[in-house]
Amino acid sequence: MSDLCKPRLPAIPLHRLEVPLPHLLPFAIGTFDTIGPLSRAAFPHRHTFYEIVYVTGGRGAHVLDLAHRTLEPPQLCVITPGQVHHWADADGLAGQVVLFNEDFLPPDSQDAAALRTLATRPAHPPGDESGPIAALLADMGREYRELRSGYQGVLRASLHILILRALRAGAPDGRLPDRDRADELAAAFTRLTGRPGAARRSVGSYARELGVSAGHLSTTVRRATGRTPASLIRQQTTLEAKRLLTGTRLTVRQVASELGFADPAYFCRFFRRETGLSPGRFRAGAVGKHHDPRIGSIAAAPDDP
Incomplete structure (x- = not known):
């Protein structure tokens, strides 16, 4: 049978955090029950966001990129954007679930690389870090629920500590991995894309500034971050667009021009593709009525192109 005649397999569902407005925090923490039924989904799916699950009770298995690991609580599971996972024959799942977008991580940290390291295993025991991790998650839950002054900074700092403790728990000798040259180059590239006018520049121009070839930059950045340089530029361009739309009175046409888009219509298509909104x-949502910055669930959405 030719490829044209073969039935098309259904796409793997893609879930994203429900954070359509800039004043909604791209972060959530709660139990399996408060986050919602998709937090214990029994069908293979993937995310646009990161998920850290600290399982303290229940039975079954966690399946991550086809690797099957029987649950033996307490266990820590890390899922990064794009990975396929589900819970198999799970019953009575208990614990804490942390969800966040990449833009919630500190911009110059190595947290994203650390999370990819942690995600190489479907689950692992926290060992001596079990008590501190449980206490940290409890404190993060209180900060999230109470929304006291400075809670965003506290949550970001606590998330960083949580990632470091998870790394320490997963290291055979308790030592954290050293930062290599690939991480250094990727971090330097990320810092450059944070400057104004990122959308006007090509990957080649960044490579020249960093003193490497475009091919080497692409290979290194993908290995260190799991993403292409072009996707990171799109991410930074989207962030700058959000800043201009919410923090200035520039028209959409003027925002497009500031970002280096010659065609405002193309900018609108780009922005809708990246955010789901025009x-x-x-x-309008950013300057409208204030909403609770917390989110309580994840929702299914069509696959990204």
């Missing part, structure tokens, strides 16, 4: 709707 620039106008995004801005």
Whole structure:
């Protein structure tokens, strides 16, 4: 049978955090029950966001990228964007679930690389870190529920500590991995894309500034971050667009021009593809009625192109 005649297999469902407006925090923490039924989904799916699960009770198995690991609580599971996972024959799952987008991580940290390291295993016991991890998650839950002054900074700092403790627990000798040259180059590239005008620059121009070839930059950045340089540039461009739309009175056409888009219509298509909203709707929501910055669940959405 030719490829044209073969039935098309259904796409793996892609879930994303429900954070359509800029004042909604791209972070959530709760139990399996408060986060929602998709937090214990029994069907293979993937995310646009990171998920850290600290399982303290229940039975069954966690399946991550086809690797099957029987649950033996307490266990820590880390899922990164794009990985396929599900819970198999799970019953009575208990514990804490932490969900967050990459833009919630400190911009110059190595947390994203650490999370990819942790995600190489479907689950692992926290060992001596079990008590500190449980206490840290409890404190993060209180900060998230109470929304006291400075809670965003506390949650970011606590998430960083949680990642370090998870790394320490997963290291055979309790030592954290050293930062290598690939991480250094990727971090330098990320810092450059944070400057104004990132959308106007090509990957080649960044490579020249960093003193490497475009091919080497692409290979190194992908190995260190799991993403292409072009996707990181798109991410930074989207972030700058959000800043301009919410923090200035520039028209959409002017925002497009500031970002280096010659065609405002193309900018609108770009922004909708990256955020799910038109620039106008995004801005209207940002300056409208204040909403609770917490989110309580994840929702299914069509696959990204």
